[in-house]
Amino acid sequence: MGKVRRLGVLTSGGDCAGLNAVIRAVTYRAVRTYGWKVFGIIDGSMGLMERPLRYRELDLDMFSGNMLREAGTFLGTVNRGDPFNFPMPDGSTKDRSLDFVDGFNKLSLDALVVIGGDGSMKILKQLCDRGSINMVGVPKTIDNDVHGTDFAVGFTTAVNVVTEALDRLQPTAASHHRVMILEVMGRDAGHIAINAAISGGADVALVPEIPYKLDSIARKIEEVIREGRNHALVVVAEGVKTEDGTPATKAQSHGQMRYGGIGQYLSEHLAAKTELETRVTTLGHVQRGGTPSTRDRLLASAFGVHAVDMVAQGQSGHMVAWRDNALVEVPLEDVCIGPRTLSPDDALVTAARGLGIYVGEEGA
């Protein structure tokens, strides 16, 4: 890419903790080191597609206060639909990708830093490809399912929130001799579930990638009781299916929805299979938010700085990544290939089993 003077930055997809820290680092690096102008695009690709253009110039002063520590994204990340098949008021769809390219050019930008997850990064890449726009990616997602990086921004904060929930559920489980089931985020990947299960002291961790048996869970719980504990903790990713592989939210009997989710499914079946009371908690959106963890702030800061350097060095078409404890650059085409799932022989799966946590059937 040619000489850069004006840099755009946007957040795309679901929000998470640490996005503002990335934007801050991008601005600090671009302004302080390179003397560029930085423009924050409002509401992801929408800000460039709509007229008037929606953006704000970012200066150092905006970050003098609390921004590093604030959750969410002050640029917004609203999604109204696929830009290539954008839903129109009359019910039809329309390709609005050229609006995006045109917006980028109207702002006279030289490059775009896209902070996004697995899905949104792919769409932004297509939009940028459409206009030969210089793009550098920064991975973010609470699910940690972006290919090419060990960690995406927002993940460890989510794990912290889930761990803290387990810290709160354990004493009430013990007081009442209950099995507490915690349903956590993770539609495709079990990263949050396996991390939080270890750090929160769970006895069972169910992930979408590994099949399980209800009887094995019940056996594990009975074993824990035999060892002297009067309660048990079960962590389950929302994407886990019923034992027979059907979605838990659609399990039907006589044409009716049977379960509100996998947590409820497990609650009913484990209550029946053990002599313990069960309770289910679904954490939901609190997992997205909160003050970013120290690690997410470090990652966000290092990513932001490095992404700007990548722009300066003409490494368009790449995403900054953290791999083997170092910053690296990964081609976007190696990233935009669907969610990165948890490998059944991941070090943490092994560690979890080593602790005695039931993580589904071995060898499955």
Add this chain to the structure above:
Amino acid sequence: MGKVRRLGVLTSGGDCAGLNAVIRAVTYRAVRTYGWKVFGIIDGSMGLMERPLRYRELDLDMFSGNMLREAGTFLGTVNRGDPFNFPMPDGSTKDRSLDFVDGFNKLSLDALVVIGGDGSMKILKQLCDRGSINMVGVPKTIDNDVHGTDFAVGFTTAVNVVTEALDRLQPTAASHHRVMILEVMGRDAGHIAINAAISGGADVALVPEIPYKLDSIARKIEEVIREGRNHALVVVAEGVKTEDGTPATKAQSHGQMRYGGIGQYLSEHLAAKTELETRVTTLGHVQRGGTPSTRDRLLASAFGVHAVDMVAQGQSGHMVAWRDNALVEVPLEDVCIGPRTLSPDDALVTAARGLGIYVGEEGA
């Protein structure tokens, strides 16, 4: 009551934060100041009803570590049914109240400190009355609905948990321009909801005690948007009913359950009445737990000490309470009269309305 040498202490009803801090304070005071022996009864009234008796002698050494800070109750609080109509394996019921009295006498106890909420305090009083057992009560409940006291142990910790959830939901609501609905505990009373709504910056707080209109909520949200905010936060107590006064979990259409709860009900209706996306979060059991707040520890400690003094001074049949910033004693018959609900002209309802929070229909 005569000379006390052996004191029993038990926890009853749902667990909450600060119970262990009460037990610690009771033990410290009874052992250090009076030289009594203290016995912790396991699993509430069950520990005295079952044979062999289930209890443990409590000594100072047990509290040398972390107990002050641990959530739940290490004595347990399992409830298998009403002691006066105890469900038997064969399906019949049996009055087991004399087993309780007999257990108390077998342990040669002189008095009992009962840490309980509205409902469990009443049952324990009946059990103690049955055997002319000296009883002093300590109020605990996350709902803060015990009569006679401004604060019960466990309440402020629950409010903290809910406030923290709102702190996490606000940035994600802002990032996505959403209405976030948080369903919190409070079957009969809206204390948690009104406290957390103010401290967590909500725009709407619905409580069981005050009727509301969906249109008024929608109007409030639109007003907030007009003022420049792009999102809104709604806190609703689980006991709030649908607009027409039917329970939200039973609202039916053609014989089917319509809503999973009041949060879901509001979510659907507010999405229809405003142009904003809505999301609902149900916090559940995490509200019970967690490290007790500073205030709950202070309250628990002051209550525990004073309850023992009340035993020493022969004030059986009373509950220790915190009223107008001082410790007082309240006759149990003034306490065991059902849940203490939120008055529509409570100072916090007024403060909430003063801030512009919608708290249901005024004058209702």
Add this chain to the structure above:
Amino acid sequence: MGKVRRLGVLTSGGDCAGLNAVIRAVTYRAVRTYGWKVFGIIDGSMGLMERPLRYRELDLDMFSGNMLREAGTFLGTVNRGDPFNFPMPDGSTKDRSLDFVDGFNKLSLDALVVIGGDGSMKILKQLCDRGSINMVGVPKTIDNDVHGTDFAVGFTTAVNVVTEALDRLQPTAASHHRVMILEVMGRDAGHIAINAAISGGADVALVPEIPYKLDSIARKIEEVIREGRNHALVVVAEGVKTEDGTPATKAQSHGQMRYGGIGQYLSEHLAAKTELETRVTTLGHVQRGGTPSTRDRLLASAFGVHAVDMVAQGQSGHMVAWRDNALVEVPLEDVCIGPRTLSPDDALVTAARGLGIYVGEEGA
């Protein structure tokens, strides 16, 4: 006071958590309910004394994000000296009180809400008296030493920070069998120390108001060790003097400063008097800050709303206060009489002694 249309608000004295929450509540109430204009004065009285005037109009939009939760004061609270004897560059002093009055008039304000502590409230009252300015006070201070109110904004957050420090010091004390001494804020009053000592599980709490003996502390520590604990926690307010009543920072031997503070003094003497290692921690400015506690947010919100109502109702010359679990108004002349110290027979001193905490000599 006449019809109010333009309200000023300022923060004065040391910052604490919850100040922004007060400003937010003042703005919400004044704008939403009364339709007034609200002006935030920058850096306390300085903003009205300097030219050009330093202020910003406060609108609802400024509080749409995180302000309720942010520590410190976004209006600033810089103090360059006594306005009645203001230090000038040439070394002389000058009465600048009329500059303040003139600034108030230049802004065409009708009244001023002053958020301040014991000392700064007094100066602001004198400034307002100078110009017959309508003033309503809101009490804030981490020390909780403002007369007329049970709680000032910022206090419980400070207690939380200190309690958390004790939660962190206890396990390291236990691991190493040490006496940990924590020096906390409180130059004149021991409110923080006594609250945190109870909630943080300390064995000793020293406050400026109650004399103590080093031998009594050593005896208490030995007693705790005998009971089975291998460590001890001591909380001491910075304003506590050496055993013989001399300031710890000035205790001299042969013309040299002997101790860095009361914590260090205790550390040396207790190490000599017991067989345990001692370590001292001085928390310092972290006690001022941090996300405000739930209770400080409630207090700040209720105070802010009520202060505006007091302005509307012509209650100039009063401070809003929280007493006996209700909002009341207190004449400023009853407030500005020096710091409110801890009474030796305060309920918490009694509770602390009831737990076995050494709080200095009884009957002293």
Add this chain to the structure above:
Amino acid sequence: MGKVRRLGVLTSGGDCAGLNAVIRAVTYRAVRTYGWKVFGIIDGSMGLMERPLRYRELDLDMFSGNMLREAGTFLGTVNRGDPFNFPMPDGSTKDRSLDFVDGFNKLSLDALVVIGGDGSMKILKQLCDRGSINMVGVPKTIDNDVHGTDFAVGFTTAVNVVTEALDRLQPTAASHHRVMILEVMGRDAGHIAINAAISGGADVALVPEIPYKLDSIARKIEEVIREGRNHALVVVAEGVKTEDGTPATKAQSHGQMRYGGIGQYLSEHLAAKTELETRVTTLGHVQRGGTPSTRDRLLASAFGVHAVDMVAQGQSGHMVAWRDNALVEVPLEDVCIGPRTLSPDDALVTAARGLGIYVGEEGA
């Protein structure tokens, strides 16, 4: 090593968060998977050197509650002196290493898991070498200065505590327009300082490994002010020396100690060189403690499991380590070579400079 049936585990050196989580993981793995007996040695090497032996058998039941989340080490880690030159009551020293070996044999142990830092690991290795004792190490230290591993247990919790302190100091710095200086742990290595400076949003980070100039710091602060910020945050490791390379605690003028530490030194010099007020906070022992971070619990759990596997597989003389996002084994002789300092071209130093943080002289 031959067949293992009885495993010892001990903690050595300064305590930190996550030690109990390691002990729990060791016990879970050894008992649940291998069926061994596990013995916790009390107070590090002292427990095996003293008679009677001080230890407790560890069973699964001990960890059924809160142990994973508790800071410190319930086994204790008291150090009375170098076992090879143990200080005796009469002032002489004695080689007590054979007492240690003899204690190990008396307990009929087959191997020892040593949880220690840089210094204590070395002494334990010498003790084990003395008796040809099978030893596997687990790295822990808040300073993260153990060779051979990217992370030691306890480090990220310490960074969290320091980051949180910066989160609390920033708003008070902004409210009063101050330079806040935070002195953190790190006698030899600046890992805590550099991590926390980035995550806590500091403007200056001083570490023992990189020389600095006071004028450069003052210039950085002035630059920050020019950019629109009214305050600055400085993080400094306790091991940093004065500008001319003398220890800050010994800098003398006319035979007197001049500074209480490097924080105080910076405070005085920066106040003189800039026009801003300065304040210094020394965090001290709170950095050791507190509930372990999610990451420390993960690390502790994975380390504990793997250490037991290493014992089972005969990998005596090695330490388990986390390198490049995977568990590896490192020979103890590669570990016990003094503290691992921060490389001036560490990725985080680069990131910090990229953000504009002053980290001492470049190229120094």
